Amino acid sequence: MSATKSRKVVLVGATGLVGSAIIQTLERFPIDPEPLVLMATKKSADRKVRFRGTEMRVEEFDPSAFDDAWVVFFSGKDGLSEKYCPIAAGKGAWVIDNSAVFRMADGVPLVVPEVNPHEIGPAPRLIANPNCSTVQLAVVLNPIRKNFGLKRVIVSTYQSASGAGSEYLAQLNRDTAESLEKGFGGLDASSLAFNCLPDVGSQDIDGKFSEEVKLENELRKILGMPDLPVCATAVRVPTQVGHGESVVIETEKPADPDEVRSLLGESDGIAVEDEFEAREFPTPRKATGMDDVYVGRIRRAGIFENDLAFWVVADNLLKGAALNAVQIALYIREREKAALVHE
């Protein structure tokens, strides 16, 4: 590996919610003074985006940009990832893919940097960024797994509109304004405005929706526990940003809530906010724009001999997507720097 190797970063899907969040995250966590190439579909190309004080033009998607790329972030449609992630990786770029296409593929690392960065090897260069609901839960469960063992996970999600993209978020805002104006009955029953929708993603197997299957399977893969019993129920709620999760777990060993608070408070990427008397707990509103995964309401569940219940919230566009992807790139960069020192 040479010190003069390209540090070019390519972002595919630069105009979506996650793409925009990746740009903002790269501003805050500069990997290197790399050139950045922003790409989007024809419809969104030519838009102007501010990055580190200069105005950048979004280019129309063109795979020749992968030729001398160091990292390519994919945050576009699944079909684009499916076709072009292997091509970009084949050209020697590190590919960090936010789609669901490769997450469960054998040999593709599915990485949360606080949990399993060591799974990034010299190859393959294609790395999958997990589903938003999964990242925040994996960050919290990993230290618990290490210290107390993990036997069973039951999670119900409270997912924000932004998880379904910018158009869905805009629709929530429009519908909410309309509902306030016309009264409750004026809206279609399928609107998210002042509503909860218990069907997130597409229909999958055994009466489950894809968001639930992703959460269950990706959690098992990230934690390295292929047989962990997990039951996820995914519900969309009328929030804009920030996914909440109500979690009950059975542990192998007794886990005292105070001990768990200390443990999690010292763990990377986690902020414990658990002030019972002052009623200060994580909420989507407080987590919006924040990097940490917030956890609170840590208590005994009272239904297994050893158990815990808690409440987790994170910004689904940051730790749930953009920040986690950039952290993967930062990890790779640090490892490359260390390798240079030892050459």
Next chain:
Amino acid sequence: MSATKSRKVVLVGATGLVGSAIIQTLERFPIDPEPLVLMATKKSADRKVRFRGTEMRVEEFDPSAFDDAWVVFFSGKDGLSEKYCPIAAGKGAWVIDNSAVFRMADGVPLVVPEVNPHEIGPAPRLIANPNCSTVQLAVVLNPIRKNFGLKRVIVSTYQSASGAGSEYLAQLNRDTAESLEKGFGGLDASSLAFNCLPDVGSQDIDGKFSEEVKLENELRKILGMPDLPVCATAVRVPTQVGHGESVVIETEKPADPDEVRSLLGESDGIAVEDEFEAREFPTPRKATGMDDVYVGRIRRAGIFENDLAFWVVADNLLKGAALNAVQIALYIREREKAALVHE
């Protein structure tokens, strides 16, 4: 018991959300052509309310109205119930109390008419109406308990603003309008607008909030299973009316989802809405103004040998409060009529 006995119905707390819902429910389900007396605190007295086509005046609270009452509904403050429920019952009225004060008291029946109406004896005349989140869960769990046995219950709630009263609901609407106008950052972090708040009720024991303790304890009492392991997490979400619940249960016997759908579809007070392909499931928006408890997303949870996961929604002001209270009065009336026949 004499046929000429008074049928006077008194409603304490007539101007609150639950009080208003009781008036509307009495219009739809006439107990008898009874005289109705509406009472409220001094602040709300003198308001005019329409009942069966005539305008009624809300009177200032006066316990002498209990003297010749047949049924007294209490839907005011806890303190009022605590003091006056026993007085009204002592005067011979059937008292149906919507407060939490007497629900867990020994000897006070806590009644969901679909589940345990037989617990209403000739005495005491004080009957507690359960917490809104509890009623809808008890209605669904009772047929499951009878047919498959019940070993463990894990529930996470998605509770609407109306559960915290009319002022809280109005505040949600104002805050939501303000948030849409000013943008996300313009509001206090504790606002429910586009937010989820995981602290419903007052602080109780073992890191739990009172709504959670109510759900756990009242469920055990209604189902007659004092040792049932139940873990409840109560979360307020930005909906106006209708409480959602994500439920996972362990059963004694294998419970096939299709069999459970048939069973629940034939059970009183339950509407199964579970169209996986068409994505038709219960939502707060659809349940608003409806009498039934809606259940869907019935599937195997996949974490116990015998288990189920499902999603329950009901109108918290109707089956969760007013309708359940009126159904208790209707049950008592039917029993009195039957007794007259046999006299």
